[in-house]
Amino acid sequence: MEQHFPKMIPKHCEVCKKTDGLLRCGGCKTYYYCGREHQxxxxxxxxxxxxxxxxxxxxxEDEEAKIRARPAYDLEMPVNVLDDPAHVGRLWTWQPVRPYLHEMLIRSWRQQGIEDALAVYLEILRLNINDNQGARFLIPALYMRLGRNQEAYDFLKGWALHAAGRPETKELENPSLMYLHVKNADPTEGVDLWTGRFLQLAFMSSIQLLKTRLGMGLDLILEYRKALPPGAPIASPREILADVHGPYCGDIIERFAESLVNEDAITKKRDEVDEQLADLFVATAKYNEHFWPMMLQPAERDFSTRSLRYTFGSREEAHLAFTYTYPAWCETPMALETLRATVTARK
Ligand SMILES: [Zn+2]
Ligand SMILES: [Zn+2]
Structure with a gap:
């Protein structure tokens, strides 16, 4: 596995790295310890x-108190802007609320645990669904780092549908959900939504990783079946899955376990996923030529300053998407190797 670059990892004791039975520091509510002794x-x-x-x-908290007191300079702003469902998803509209949202984003950078960071990003979206701060670009990779691939896929698909203008926001049962309305979508489905038009580099990287995980899960099932002695009773797909799925794709493979009754069905799915991966890879490479090399060659990552301003197709844009999604790639065994093999095969 390549070097793990960001600090953010699942909740753990700062001293011994233990991950269960943790207590949270009462001061910052951000660091965790296994007990008083290590704290x-x-x-x-x-x-x-x-x-x-x-x-x-x-x-x-101060900013929140100010908003609740409604500053005299913005009498237009509703008194209960933070609680009123008619306003809560559109907080960016109100100038006095922006420092609050800005502080929230800074808070998210300081989180040590992935779970906590994800919670802050989701809260930023709840407060401001238009997401002027770009919290959404980090969310799918964080879901995947927690083994929550289905939620990552639903999020990505919701956004892709929204960007493609379907369904129209007004057709949604709850229009304030915008791109957060997809539930339990099929992660094996085609990738036209992503390749037909350009979405966003961090999302492209996330969907590529998600499908890579899916493909590897299918490979594991195939290998498992091949290893069975001839004539041995074939375990039910669910039994096989219990044996082969790790935290990398278990939740998405399990949902179609019943359709994987025979080897042909699995091989067919595997081929489909392979084709989808190739299409996604090409679409991303065409859009931004810097991105895949940056994922695979450390020399390409040497940025002394990080810029949030970029032009489409630029190295800066690639770097941003890289920082958002690379940890999730690193934590998926063999994922970067698979990517490297794809690049080599295309040369
Ligand atoms: Zn400890
Ligand atoms: Zn603390």
Missing amino acids: TADRPTHRTTCKTIKDSRTKI
Whole structure:
């Protein structure tokens, strides 16, 4: 596995890395410990960070109090803008609310645990569904890092449908959901939504990884079946899945387990996914020539400054999508190797 670059990992004790039975630091509510002993041990190191995070939280609370008090300079703004369902998803509209949303985004960068960061990004979307801050681009990869592939796929598909103008927002049961309306979509379906028109590089990288996981899950099932002695009773797909699925694709493979009764059906699905992966790969490569090389060659990543402003197809754009999605690729065994093989095969 390639070097794991960001700090953010699932919740863990700062000292011993244990992941169960954790207590949260009461000061910053961001760091975790397995118990008092390790919290005390880490205190000298953690003190400064703890204060910085705590101050940021205080700032969020102050901004919230200001909004609730409704500043006199914006009497147009509804008094209960933070709670009224008619306004809550459109907070960006109101200037006085922007510092609050900005602080939320900063808070998300300071989260140590993926679960906590995801929760903040989802909260930013709940407050402002138009997402002027771009929180949505990080969400699918974070879902995948938590093994929540189905939710990642639903999110990606919802956005793709929205970008393609279908369904029209006004046709939705709850228009304020915009692209958050897809539930339990089929992750094996075709990729026209992504290849027909360009969406967004971080989303392209996420869908490519999701399908890569799917393909690898199908391979595992095929290998498992081949390893069975001839004439051995074939276990039910669900039994096979219990044996082969890891945290990488289990949730999405399980949903169509019953349709994988025979080898032909699995091989067919596997071929379809392969074709989809090739189409996605080409669409992304055409759109931004820097992206795949950046994922595979460390030399391509040497950026001393990070810019949030970029032009389409630029190296800066590739770098941003890279930072958002690379950890999820690294954490999927063999995913980058598969990508490398694709690049080599196309040369
Ligand atoms: Zn510990
Ligand atoms: Zn703390």
